[in-house]
Amino acid sequence: MIETALAAAGANLLAPAILFFALGALAGWAKSDLNIPDQAAKTLALYLMFSIGFKGGVEANASGFSSDLLAAGGLGLAFSFLAPFAAYVVLRSTCRIEWVTAAATAAHYGSVSVVTFAAGSEYLRAMGVEFSGHMAAVLALMETPAILAALLIAGSNAREPGARFQPTLWREVLLNGAAVLLIGSFIVGLITGKRGMERLDGFVGGALFQGALCLFLLDMGIVAAKRLAEARTLRVATVLFAVIWPILSGIAAMFAANLAGFSLGDATLFTILVASASYIAVPAAMRIALPKADAGVYLPMSLAMTFPFNLVVGIPLYHAAVQWIVR
Amino acid sequence: MIETALAAAGANLLAPAILFFALGALAGWAKSDLNIPDQAAKTLALYLMFSIGFKGGVEANASGFSSDLLAAGGLGLAFSFLAPFAAYVVLRSTCRIEWVTAAATAAHYGSVSVVTFAAGSEYLRAMGVEFSGHMAAVLALMETPAILAALLIAGSNAREPGARFQPTLWREVLLNGAAVLLIGSFIVGLITGKRGMERLDGFVGGALFQGALCLFLLDMGIVAAKRLAEARTLRVATVLFAVIWPILSGIAAMFAANLAGFSLGDATLFTILVASASYIAVPAAMRIALPKADAGVYLPMSLAMTFPFNLVVGIPLYHAAVQWIVR
């Protein structure tokens, strides 16, 4: 049992995507001038969301809209909305960061990371574990509620700028590009189904997706290493939070998924989602909603600690644990 | 007959590319921050031209240089050059826009839209209708004459800046990037033929082309919706022109194509070309040649009205009508 898990973890470590992330991290750490142009990186991110959403929609079309989707969606919404409250309390009591930065950080951990999801599904695919297409919709649904929770936590203090920038803020929160593209592509996939997949198969999947993931992870490695080097406030407590929170919230997610009767693959992906932290959509929203929060705290935590941890250690770990719980 | 046409139109509506255009339009209309980086969008446009030109050249190589190409090319040149004169008269008499803006707008409608052509050929491919590779060359040939026509219409008044910027202007008109890349790729395809296609098949066609088209249409939806929202002068007459002119000029194109003995597929593509309006090459030329023309009129018309109309309604409509005429 444990041996298989270790072997799987080892195999994960040697997947091209992980190795390219490591290459990027090394290059960034050594201050090489290697870098992916920012518009290219943005386009790769859009492509990954396009593909994940579309593939998910097509698969959901094939398996039919089931009550599973409702359950998974509901659970995802609940976790995304509730986790920030718990995270806030923990951050405040253990990490000694100001309340507004704690609220913003909590939003990051309630929300999700698209690339961690992508890496997780590739891992499952490589392990031959099946999962439902609708998990892509769950991914999209989990982007936003955490932001609302952070706004509630921040409460009246945050309302002052919020009031003046409300239209911008609500747009950013509810219509952030990532959520719109993920849900939109999911719906397109749902509508066009197999017929659509015939046309787009080699685009959204296979080697192109793998290659784009590798290139994007290369860039993430570079950026994460630089971020880590620049991080001004790297307290032990925040580092511990960035690693332990994913595990704890992941365990909660496993049990919830088990209770809700998720399949092995779905439960693993759901755990990965809950354990992952946002680093694109939520920071953008926080800059508008909670401008006094310190990006020098939440970005290094989410991007340079939690993300690599999940990518390298977390994914195989969660998979092994879920195997043990869900049976 | 009509039922088949309606079914085809319905199928077109549900093609991934059209749905992604709709997604973009929705996102743009709702002011989501979803957007494709501008250099990525430009690169996608270049890729589409590269692929269209190259595939056309390879197919022309396979079928041999026939008199058909000469006929289609000649007809294309004639339509592109003559349509602006007619469009100018109609615009002036019905839309009450200044003469210089009318001349510039007329140039847009004489010229063609590469993406409408791409969507049209994908539509035909999905319907199993064959067409000639040399239609890509006709597309390239039709980019430019309309600009010359607009300069003639604008006449002596326009000559003042034209004289000073003549080298720049002529370069822009005759060597605009779109025309050079389309014709150049066509010629490369023509020279390398089947041997070249063996190497580039999966690049210029198949899922990659479909995917790039979807992403580009997503961006066009966003931009078109924003353009429409910003349009200052949205007179009923111009809206009507943007929808009725493509139909009327399309009908003329059908009959001409029928007289010239075009095949069903070629006649449909020719109709689509005539009915389409430029939104990249011609605006760029107009900014140099007719700087007093109001881009706030011609861009929303071409990009935000005629383009979506052709994409969603026009293509299946023209195809049905051509089926009825050409037999």
Next chain:
Amino acid sequence: MIETALAAAGANLLAPAILFFALGALAGWAKSDLNIPDQAAKTLALYLMFSIGFKGGVEANASGFSSDLLAAGGLGLAFSFLAPFAAYVVLRSTCRIEWVTAAATAAHYGSVSVVTFAAGSEYLRAMGVEFSGHMAAVLALMETPAILAALLIAGSNAREPGARFQPTLWREVLLNGAAVLLIGSFIVGLITGKRGMERLDGFVGGALFQGALCLFLLDMGIVAAKRLAEARTLRVATVLFAVIWPILSGIAAMFAANLAGFSLGDATLFTILVASASYIAVPAAMRIALPKADAGVYLPMSLAMTFPFNLVVGIPLYHAAVQWIVR
């Protein structure tokens, strides 16, 4: 013999990649506004290095780490480091350019061009000639030593700025993006082997690689033609050097490769590497290390003369010559 060589050269001339380079050169020369956005071009270059490195690593994994790799690597290092000294002497005695510009130019010719290597391997593939995966590692190893040689040549004079900018300089020299990505991808390929290739096959090879090469060469044609038009100092001697040096150093490379017992394919690629000149990594290093060197001399030579020469004439020429020597 000669007839076969001529036929091969003719076929090379008509390869899509070469024709797209010619198209770009024509467009650039005619001052068309056709251009590839700079971030797209940079991303294409990164993609080419990613693919070349990874494929090389996978193939090296398959054939095992042999003494061949050590021999080829050692020979590559030696040529890259020693060639600049010879080139410097020739440049100084024949071209009448200042010593510091001569040193910088010599570094370009000691180093290598990734795209020339890519075009060369595609040429061999089209001819059905096999070569070793580890040649990609040799490519990476040959990027840097030439820069060190130029610094030695420039000697004490260059030390003044060098001292102040040493950290930046050494980083640029030893950790330049191209070398890091090439070696890094090679190692990832080496580690993941066949298993990695299964996932990335359609990304790093086949039509996608061909298409990216065509697009990149289109851009290089445009840039090279513009560079040539702007070149201020185009002395006959420098033009001659840009064409004759590759041939002479290529001949030396052939004999060395033959002595070292390289296969036909490896010897050809090695010759191409030695004959090629850098136009990305070395100029970047020279701007830091030898800022007084005139970029108006070395860039047109490397990018607008030697590169097209090798691409169009050199590759088939070297291949024919190597066939004649290595048997």
Next chain:
Amino acid sequence: MQVVDRKKLDIFIESHALERVEEMLGRAGFKGWSVFEGVEGSGAHGAWRQTGIGESGACLVVTIGGDEASEKALEWLSDYFKTYPGVVSVSDVSVMRGERF
């Protein structure tokens, strides 16, 4: 050349505020502006870099206009900067066709 004196504002803000600021400039009386995107920077709120991941660049809005418009914009911005990052500098410039500013 006949030139007249005007004020030039260089406004450094985060991109999410662009729409708001442009609208405000119009209301304040500016008849035009141009926006540029930065690649990196530093300030009281820390350093940033345009990366395509997790970070978006600050923008520079350049606008030229009359004293009154400038005064109004500064007032709005001084309020805005209480909440959000950014700085603004004002300088004296000469322009032709003064009626256009």
Next chain:
Amino acid sequence: MQVVDRKKLDIFIESHALERVEEMLGRAGFKGWSVFEGVEGSGAHGAWRQTGIGESGACLVVTIGGDEASEKALEWLSDYFKTYPGVVSVSDVSVMRGERF
């Protein structure tokens, strides 16, 4: 530091005019300039946004030089702006190594 006074021109134009304007600057006596690309803007000719479709950004040409060169450039530009969109502002700056401007 020893510094001398020079003029700085900020020229906002459409990109198709770049080549012309740069050539003119050289003729007017400027020994250098730098060009930046805008992402959006607004003016008498309406608003624009760099999109990759149908629209190309306006550019900013910054050039520093002597009074005479500045005067000549303004003259050319005043003529140019009769036909084409754009604005220019002039300001006083100090530079080191005055002989280079």
Next chain:
Amino acid sequence: MQVVDRKKLDIFIESHALERVEEMLGRAGFKGWSVFEGVEGSGAHGAWRQTGIGESGACLVVTIGGDEASEKALEWLSDYFKTYPGVVSVSDVSVMRGERF
């Protein structure tokens, strides 16, 4: 609005020097700066164009600060420009919240 006088430096340099220059600005006493990437330009060292092949654009570093910081930066830059391409211009600007600069 209450404003105070400060210096604005426009520093045109090659991108490889960015890190160095930013570090220097911090040491000189500047509390912030913004960096922009050019698309083309010309100067004593010839013309350049951002192309994605073989050439990288020059950058513009804009920084606003006090007289003393400005003086220190100019000194460093005057030394730097002995070896490397680039120019710098200084102008007078007004800013709000003077204590931040």
